[in-house]
Amino acid sequence: MLKIFFSAEDVARITVLSEPDPIWEIVLSLFRLRGRHLDPALSAWRAAALAELRRPHLSRSDPTGPGGDCPGAPRPDLSRQLGFLFALLPVSGYFADFLTPSEAVGTDLDASLEAIRSTPAQLLRLDIDLLAASNPLPSTTAGLARGDTAVMTALTDTMRAYHDAVLAPMWTRVTSAFEAERTRLGRAALDGGVAGLLGSLSPLMSWHDGALHVTYPVDQELHLDGRGLVLVPSYFCWRYPVTLRDPDRRPVLVYPIARPSGWVAPDGTELDPCVQLGALLGRNRAAVLVAVGGGCSTSELARRVGVSIAAASQHATVLRNAGLLMSLRHRHTMVHTLTPLGQAMLHRG
Known part of the structure; x- marks a missing residue:
């Protein structure tokens, strides 16, 4: 523990x-x-x-x-x-x-x-x-x-x-699963504050008595001492969360996140959501839908998909007009998120 x-x-x-x-x-x-x-x-x-x-x-x-x-x-x-x-x-x-x-x-x-x-x-x-x-x-x-x-x-x-x-x-697949986890954590924090966020990490972790109790292969204690904690959701972490042995280093906690079962076909092969949606939306536009995940700016979207900012903006506009994305301006940045319809289409693949 x-x-x-x-x-x-x-x-x-x-x-x-x-x-x-x-x-x-x-x-x-x-x-x-x-x-x-x-x-x-x-x-x-x-x-x-x-x-x-x-x-x-x-x-x-x-x-x-x-x-x-x-x-x-x-x-x-x-x-x-x-x-x-x-x-x-x-x-x-x-x-x-x-x-x-x-x-x-x-x-x-x-x-x-x-x-x-x-x-x-x-x-x-x-x-x-x-x-x-x-x-x-x-x-x-x-x-x-x-x-x-x-x-x-x-x-x-x-x-x-x-x-x-x-x-x-x-x-893109790793990022999509990561963004889904961030969205889940955000909702848990909005509904229940910090206790709700930490409590949502069960069953691998539980929050009580001012401490986070983490399923771990060895007994270890970590006193944060005002440094805070960085949560690192990970696609390839499995079974147990991971932290650094040296208590003097910046405290991080890496933990496993869910990999959508819809990405594995009955024969065991992995399905690329871009390929599955590509037949409907086109390869690039499907990649944009997948890359938006839990929300991102136009420049972040361009970087994730590997296209120009202008191309990312154009694809986002088409998807927004189709009701799959919502775009809101925050200061000088346009932030894109999936609508419920976009989320349903992505998860059905």
């Missing part, structure tokens, strides 16, 4: 991430990739991810890529490159805190990878010593413990390559 103790100041400083955290999703998806115990909803994803990791790809540094003037150098089997990373992520027990820097939670992938590369050597040594106490580590971790620049760069390059190959193609 993990007990998180709140002061009145901590209660006022509870926050929820506005977007999925790429580093936590990388780390937790790697556990799901090789874990013996797997959520059945991820079985099709795991099979596809393993096949993708074994397939040769052009290196990220190659400027041309498919259709370019030169073929570029194929990258090695990424599944082999992940071996070093797996050593830092044992299937049970402690895994290296520095791989999920708390100061970078809520930032983009580039900023998070830079935070990992910039980890102070003393923190690296502490993490490596804790890991080595219960797990045999490869000799290359000696360079990691020293903060060797080449080793740290190779590590973060592998994390980037894994993200691009396995997570980026499904990021």
